[in-house]
Structure formats: structure tokens, C-alpha cells
Amino acid sequence: MVIPVETYLVTAVESLEYELLKSSLARSSVVGLDAEWKPWSREDDGDEGTAKSSAALRSFPTVTLLQIACREATDPAGRGTRVFLVDLLALELAEFWGTLRDVFESPHVLKLGFRFKQDLIYLSSTFAAQGCHPGFDKVEPFMDITSVYYYLKTGCTGDGKRPPKQSESLATICKQVLGVVLSKELQCSDWSIRPLTDEQKLYAAADAYYLLEIFDVFQCSFNHQDESLADSLEVYSSRVSSGLKDLFKAPVVCDNVLGIKFGRASDIVKSSGYALPSVPLSSESTSTPSLESTLPLDISLSGIVRKYGERILLQESERKPRTSKRKGRRQPSASWKSKDHLAMVSDWQGPPPWDSAGGGDECPRFLCDVMVEGLAKYLRCVGIDAAIPSVKKPEPRQLIEQAHKEKRVILTRDAKLLKHQYLIGNQVYKLKSLIKNDQLLEVIETFQLKISEEQLMSRCSKCNGRFIQKPLSIEEAVAASKGFQVIPNCLFKRDLEFWQCMDCGQLYWEGTQYQNAVQRFTNVCKLTD
Known part of the structure; x- marks a missing residue:
């Protein structure tokens, strides 16, 4: 199933993709925002380039990718929606800072995000570390999709109550509002590695794109407050492309339904008649772009902003890393600080407990801890005995006791479990992969499992x-x-x-x-x- 979304990777300010991004922002009244980042670790201090960067960059994760979904105000049907993946590792941040700041503060652009305040903190730190002081401190007008979801559930009345702080995940909201299954497998992938894979681009574009789709349902509900949510969905589905209308009718049978139509900015420029400069842009023309040409919000959006609009305002204290209040924190032993030692113990040493040389029955058995419980279902689907912890929040010793009793190998992503190896010998394996498909292949190759077509779907996945x-x-x-x-x-x-x-x-x-x-x-x- 394909949703026709034009998606562009922006890697330089002197590019057609960047000019198209600015043109789209100037024509859009609503934009969806999301960000991906690379967490900072102490090992990064050893890198010469990183060591020279400011403390702000090292204090917070570095944002490496910013997703901006634009929908032109003159195209309510959504056919002109475009998603821009802005590569902050390749882009000159000083050149992009002014454009992004204007978007965040423009009264004519409603910004959408999912728990975006944390993203804004990291964005501000990342830009400030590159000399763009003081980073970003405000996004207004703004609506969080968690609030949008709450208002949809309450019939767009709100009753003057603030949305609860605890809310559903974006994947759950997409499923309940749009009927879309949004895969989150790539959430923890390394977003600092280039080039990005097609799967990463799909994942990143989807997170920003569906913010607009969820808001469209909300806007329909706002304009038809006397009707039920089902009626609003019907009105909404009549406005969108045929691909999404089919989505409401067809059952969801796959993990990721989003298809991306990757486009070339030059093709769009030629077809739309945008007047772009034929010579490289100067830093003066791009450092502080303006969104003055953006059309004012229409009556419907103005009403939504007046009633439900929010703003994100970062205090100075929020821009500083929070230090731990715990004193005298015990440092890990020297042996566990060594990356080489961790790499050594994380590799499989063998043999497994089911090995016939040790009296085993040659039937592979695994125990997937809470961090990789999803892998258990995949292993079962290929006919491998894969259990999950017998209690909801097991202690390490409980996992070890279960593995020892049932003669299983513990599969985990938690390096701390490796230090318990001495209790049960070689029965803990730390997975290197983050994606379930890759984890499945890693287990098959590491333990030399033999999988046949007859084994597929021979176990209960439940x-x-x-x-x-x-x-x-x-x-x-x-x-x-x-x-x-x-x-x-x-x-x-x-x-x-x-x-x-x-x-x-x-x-x-x-x-x-x-x-x-x-x-x-x-x-x-x-x-x-």
C-alpha cells in the first residue's frame, strides 16, 4: 500500500532541495516536525573533532536529522504535501538557523509535533554548539499530537481540561485514528551513520507525515463538532488521496504500510514554475530568510489556534544538562570500563546447553529478556523454541534461574547481564543488531541453526x-x-x-x-x- 508523498533529502543550502524547502514553508500553514539524534557517550570525547566542540554539544544528544512535513495552504486535499529530511550532519547549520527560527516563531505557521519539547532542547543544543547562539527558545503556535488525540477522544470539546501528561505512543495513535500500522523498529538505529538506508528514510518521513494526517482528522472533527468521530473520518477520507481512502477499507496485514515516492527537486521546480537563482546563493541571502510571504491562517486554523494553540518556551535551566543528585556514586570496576573486554564477553563463547557433547538434546532453546521480547515471536515463527521471562519485571538472577532450569541461552541487549555469565557459564548472548529481522539472522548465524521451510509457522507465536x-x-x-x-x-x-x-x-x-x-x-x- 502506497501513500504518494514527495520526499527530499536536503544536504546543502546551495541546492534545489533547500530552495524547494523554503518555498514549501512559505506556502504552508501547517507543518509537522520531528527529529532523530545520536546519543552522546563518553567514548566520543576521544575524537579530536568532538573534543573541540562546545560543552553544549556533549551535554545533550546531537540531532542528526530533522524531518519537516509541509502541506500548502492552497491544497487542502493534501496532494501537495512534501516531506523534507534535513541532514544536519551535512548542512551548514549557521546557514539554516535563521530559516528554522523563522518557522518556529512565525504566527502564520501552525507547528505539529509529538512530544517535541525534548527535540527542541536537543536541537537548540546542537545549533548552539555550532555557534548559532542562543539556539532556539520558542515554538509558537504549536499543537502536540498527544493533545490532538485527547481532544479527538473527548469530541473536540476539551471542557477546559488540560490533556493528561501520560499518553499513547505515536504508533498507537496512528493505529487508532488512521488505521495505520506504524513500525518503530528503527527508532533506536544509529542516525549518525551515512548514507541513510531507504528503510531509515521511510521511517523518518512517516513520523512527520502522519502528524499532518492525524491533524486533518482533528480539523474535520473541529469543523463538524456536532458529528461523531466516524462521520468526521468519512469527511476526512473524502478529501485525501485514493491511496489513503483505500487504507480505511482494507485490513492491515503488514508492519509498515508507508511507501515513499522519492522525488527530484529539479522536476518539481520545472513543473511548478518556481523561480530559483541560477547562481550559488550567498550566505547573506540564506542566513536569515523570512517567512513574511506566508499566507495568514484561514478561519478554521485560526479558530483551532485560538482554542487549542500552545507554545513551547524553553527556560534557561532547561538548556543545561541536569546533574545527578546522588553523591558518592559507585564507579564500575575497571574491567567493565574496557570496550575490548565488553566486546570479548559479548561474543558467543559456546557450546550451548543443548549441545550433545554436554548431554543436550540438540534442540535449541532461547530466553528473550524484556529488551528483545519481540524477537521471541520471530524465532517461534521459524520453529525455534523461544520463551520470555516468567515474571513481568525479572531480576537478573530470576532470568538466570529460568535459563538454567530450562537449559536456555538468554538473548539480551543489556550489557549488564554479561557480568552474570559466571553463574551459568556460556548462557548469555548480547545481540548486536537493533532490527528484529537482523536479530533473527544474527541468532541463526551465531548458533548455526538449521531452518527449513517445514519449520516455518510450526509453533504458536502467542x-x-x-x-x-x-x-x-x-x-x-x-x-x-x-x-x-x-x-x-x-x-x-x-x-x-x-x-x-x-x-x-x-x-x-x-x-x-x-x-x-x-x-x-x-x-x-x-x-x-
């Missing part, structure tokens, strides 16, 4: 149980599902085989989702090679 050996007929499946699970009516007209988990009783059948899953893991495990 509880890790085994299926009964003989498939169930439709009549047997109906009897087994009574009071437990609902079988869709459409399946009664098809000649399908049903399988039931022997542990939890969950029913499975070879429908579209099953076929998609088989194809997916066939590709991931490279079984067709």
Missing part, C-alpha cells in the same frame, strides 16, 4: 507451544473455538485446514496472513537461495 499433529476440520475447529475464539464467517466458504496449539488452545489457519508470514520468513532466512 505462547511458544507446539501444534497438534493432525489438522482440524472446520467442524472440529468450530467446536474447539467455542467460548474462546471467533472464526470469521468468510472462512466457512473456503476449504481450509485449522491447527490448534496444544498449550494455549489458539487456533490458526492458512489464510492470507499465514501466507504473507511464510513468504516473509522465507525471504528473511534466505531459504530460496
Whole structure:
């Protein structure tokens, strides 16, 4: 499923992409903002370039990518929406500072974000470290998508109450408001590595783009306050592109439904008649651009801003890193400060507890801790025994006891667990990959697991149980599902085989989702090679 979004990577101020960004900002009344950053670590101090940077850059994570989704005010249908991925590692920040500051402070541009205050703190620190003092201190008018979601749930009345501080994730809001499944697998990827992968660009563009889509639903609800949210969704869906209208009708069967139409700025410039300079721009013309040409907010947006508009105002104290109030904090032992030592213990030493040389049964078994619980489902889908902790918030010793009792290898992303290796020998492995697909391949290669097509979907992805050996007929499946699970009516007209988990009783059948899953893991495990 594809949503036609023109997406541009901006890497220099003397580029058509940058000029198109400025033109789009000048024509937009609503923009979505998001940022990705690279966390700062003490190891960075060893780098000569980093050591010369100011304390502000080292105190906060460095923002490496800024996503700006623009929708022109004269195009309410959304066909002119563009997403710009601004590469702050390649761009001269001093040249971009004025443009971004004008956007943040323009009264004619409503800014949208998801918990954007933290992003603003990091952005301000990143720009200030490059000589753009004092960074950024204000975004106005602004609306947080968490507030938008709250107002949608309360019928756009608000009743004078402030939205609760605790709210749903952006992925949950997208699912409930738009019916879109937004994958967050790349959230913790290293955003300082260049070039960015296509998957990273898709992820980054989606986070900014869907802010506009969620706000559109809210604006429809605001304009039709006497109607239900379902009616507002119907009005909204009639305004957007056919791709998104189909999205409301079709079931979601994949992890990431966003398709990006990567465009060339030169093509857009030629088709739209933008007058761009034919010579390189001077620093004077780009250092302090203005958004004076931006059209004033229309009646609907003005009403929303008056009633629900917010502003982000950073205090001086918020620009300084918070120091720990704990005194006499014990420092880790010298052995655990060594990167070489950590690398050594994080590599698999073997053999695993299921090895026949040690009396094992040659059946691989893993225990995925809370940091990689999602990997357990993937391992089950390829037929591998993968358990999760028996308690919700296990202590390290509880994990170790479970692994030792069940003869499992603990899979984790927590380096602290490695120091407990001595308790159970070689039964803790720290995953290097962040993405579940990559983690699955890493486990298969590290432990030399043999995966066959017959193993795919042979375990219950819900509880890790085994299926009964003989498939169930439709009549047997109906009897087994009574009071437990609902079988869709459409399946009664098809000649399908049903399988039931022997542990939890969950029913499975070879429908579209099953076929998609088989194809997916066939590709991931490279079984067709």
C-alpha cells in the first residue's frame, strides 16, 4: 500500500532541495516536525573533532536529522504535501538557523509535533554548539499530537481540561485514528551513520507525515463538532488521496504500510514554475530568510489556534544538562570500563546447553529478556523454541534461574547481564543488531541453526507451544473455538485446514496472513537461495 508523498533529502543550502524547502514553508500553514539524534557517550570525547566542540554539544544528544512535513495552504486535499529530511550532519547549520527560527516563531505557521519539547532542547543544543547562539527558545503556535488525540477522544470539546501528561505512543495513535500500522523498529538505529538506508528514510518521513494526517482528522472533527468521530473520518477520507481512502477499507496485514515516492527537486521546480537563482546563493541571502510571504491562517486554523494553540518556551535551566543528585556514586570496576573486554564477553563463547557433547538434546532453546521480547515471536515463527521471562519485571538472577532450569541461552541487549555469565557459564548472548529481522539472522548465524521451510509457522507465536499433529476440520475447529475464539464467517466458504496449539488452545489457519508470514520468513532466512 502506497501513500504518494514527495520526499527530499536536503544536504546543502546551495541546492534545489533547500530552495524547494523554503518555498514549501512559505506556502504552508501547517507543518509537522520531528527529529532523530545520536546519543552522546563518553567514548566520543576521544575524537579530536568532538573534543573541540562546545560543552553544549556533549551535554545533550546531537540531532542528526530533522524531518519537516509541509502541506500548502492552497491544497487542502493534501496532494501537495512534501516531506523534507534535513541532514544536519551535512548542512551548514549557521546557514539554516535563521530559516528554522523563522518557522518556529512565525504566527502564520501552525507547528505539529509529538512530544517535541525534548527535540527542541536537543536541537537548540546542537545549533548552539555550532555557534548559532542562543539556539532556539520558542515554538509558537504549536499543537502536540498527544493533545490532538485527547481532544479527538473527548469530541473536540476539551471542557477546559488540560490533556493528561501520560499518553499513547505515536504508533498507537496512528493505529487508532488512521488505521495505520506504524513500525518503530528503527527508532533506536544509529542516525549518525551515512548514507541513510531507504528503510531509515521511510521511517523518518512517516513520523512527520502522519502528524499532518492525524491533524486533518482533528480539523474535520473541529469543523463538524456536532458529528461523531466516524462521520468526521468519512469527511476526512473524502478529501485525501485514493491511496489513503483505500487504507480505511482494507485490513492491515503488514508492519509498515508507508511507501515513499522519492522525488527530484529539479522536476518539481520545472513543473511548478518556481523561480530559483541560477547562481550559488550567498550566505547573506540564506542566513536569515523570512517567512513574511506566508499566507495568514484561514478561519478554521485560526479558530483551532485560538482554542487549542500552545507554545513551547524553553527556560534557561532547561538548556543545561541536569546533574545527578546522588553523591558518592559507585564507579564500575575497571574491567567493565574496557570496550575490548565488553566486546570479548559479548561474543558467543559456546557450546550451548543443548549441545550433545554436554548431554543436550540438540534442540535449541532461547530466553528473550524484556529488551528483545519481540524477537521471541520471530524465532517461534521459524520453529525455534523461544520463551520470555516468567515474571513481568525479572531480576537478573530470576532470568538466570529460568535459563538454567530450562537449559536456555538468554538473548539480551543489556550489557549488564554479561557480568552474570559466571553463574551459568556460556548462557548469555548480547545481540548486536537493533532490527528484529537482523536479530533473527544474527541468532541463526551465531548458533548455526538449521531452518527449513517445514519449520516455518510450526509453533504458536502467542505462547511458544507446539501444534497438534493432525489438522482440524472446520467442524472440529468450530467446536474447539467455542467460548474462546471467533472464526470469521468468510472462512466457512473456503476449504481450509485449522491447527490448534496444544498449550494455549489458539487456533490458526492458512489464510492470507499465514501466507504473507511464510513468504516473509522465507525471504528473511534466505531459504530460496
